[in-house]
Amino acid sequence: xxxxxxxxxxxxxxxxxxxxxxxxxxxxxxxxxxxxxxxxxxxxxxxxxxxxxxxxxxxxxxxxxxxxxxxxxxxxxxxxxxxxxxxxxxxxxxxxxxxxxxxxxxxxxxxxxxxxxxxxxxxxxxxxxxxxxxxxxxxxxxxxxxxxxxxxxxxxxxxxxxxxxxxxxxxxxxxxxxxxxxxxxxxxxxxxxxxxxxxxxxxxxxxxxxxxxxxxxxxxxxxxxxxxxxxxxxxxxxxxxxxxxxxxxxxxxxxxxxxxxxxxxxxxxxxxxxxxxxxxxxxxxxxxxxxxxxxxxxxxxxxxxxxxxxxx
Numbered sequence: 001x002x003x004x005x006x007x008x009x010x011x012x013x014x015x016x017x018x019x020x021x022x023x024x025x026x027x028x029x030x031x032x033x034x035x036x037x038x039x040x041x042x043x044x045x046x047x048x049x050x051x052x053x054x055x056x057x058x059x060x061x062x063x064x065x066x067x068x069x070x071x072x073x074x075x076x077x078x079x080x081x082x083x084x085x086x087x088x089x090x091x092x093x094x095x096x097x098x099x100x101x102x103x104x105x106x107x108x109x110x111x112x113x114x115x116x117x118x119x120x121x122x123x124x125x126x127x128x129x130x131x132x133x134x135x136x137x138x139x140x141x142x143x144x145x146x147x148x149x150x151x152x153x154x155x156x157x158x159x160x161x162x163x164x165x166x167x168x169x170x171x172x173x174x175x176x177x178x179x180x181x182x183x184x185x186x187x188x189x190x191x192x193x194x195x196x197x198x199x200x201x202x203x204x205x206x207x208x209x210x211x212x213x214x215x216x217x218x219x220x221x222x223x224x225x226x227x228x229x230x231x232x233x234x235x236x237x238x239x240x241x242x243x244x245x246x247x248x249x250x251x252x253x254x255x256x257x258x259x260x261x262x263x264x265x266x267x268x269x270x271x272x273x274x275x276x277x278x279x280x281x282x283x284x285x286x287x288x289x290x291x292x293x294x295x296x297x298x299x300x301x302x303x304x305x306x307x308x309x310x311x312x
Contacts, residue, residue, distance in 0.1 A: 007152040013145050017173050024055040024169050031155045036148040048142045051155070056166025060135040067099060067109055074122060077130035079235040086121050093119075128165065133237050135167060139176035140183065140239070179239055189246040193227045193238055195256035197245060203252050221254065 007027070011019055016034070023030065034048040051059035059065050061073075071090065074081045093115050099108050116122045199221045204214055220230060231241035248254040 007150070009150050010148075011150060012147045016143055016146075016148075017177075019150065020050075020169060020173065024052060027052070027152070028055040029053050029155070031153045033151045033153050034142060034148055035151070036142065036146045038146060045141065048138060052169070053166055055169055057135060057169055057172055058164045058166040060138045062138070067094075067112060070109070070113070073130050073134045074127065076232060077133050077235050078122060078126055079233075081122060089119055089121055090116075131164065132167065135172060136175060136179060137238060139172065140179060143173075143176050144180050182239060183242070186242050186246050189249045190227070190242045190256070192258055193231070193242065195227055195258045196224055197221045197227065197230070197248070197254045197256055200253055200255060207251070207253065217248070217253070227256075 009019070023032065030052050032050045032052075034050065036046060036048075039046040045062060047062060049059065049061050049064055050057065051065065061069050063069055080086070093112060097108060097112050097115070099105060113127070116127075117124060197220070199218060204217065207214075209217070225233070227241055227245055228238065231238045234241070245254060245256070249256060
């Protein structure tokens, strides 16, 4: 039996879904932090925060429940939410409704969301769909294939249920299982969402795609972006992006390349501006890489990503 006093537990790969069912029965309103040692070196992915309210999932993310997290989620899955007019409106809203009282955080966040709806910056259906996709992607990342540890945490606020309608846990687990099967079927064509698509121009010109379709396809792969980058740019579910490119790969319109483990790429940055160098460091670390050496005015920077080294 799970109790708040003795509910740090270890789980193996594939065990977490059943553990969550047990949690929902015994602690239907609770806040959990799941940590995954194998992800400890990957920025932004080493922990999963999950909040249940009456056996409904009301929050899922790689950081604590916050207003900033909501904005990031909406920007990820609702492209029009990234515009300058929206940014200006949000800044004004934040000044009008400051989050100064932690004990009333839920009510203040609820007021801010309602203001977003009233200003037509986002609709309730759009926000719910964005939260649903974010939850499913978290399940893709954490639910089945990873071992780790779970910790019961104090609830970040007395009640989150009024803020978010919540998603039925059984529906979440069933949908996540279906997605796992779909991802498995795509593996032979899409080995990694960190792959870079490259257009096969000769094959494209020989297809029945009309000019507009060819232009759209060229635009998708024109810049050196990973499938994850493209998915984020389009505001898409990564699984849908993977399905799209699986079709293109199967028709030989696109090939996928990836940076190979064990291959070294070295970045040399030479500049006398510490501000510029600091900005570069922030950019590199935002990609999940880490700067391991900086020295002198001629600054060699060795970056690592997912445990592999690259020289660029």
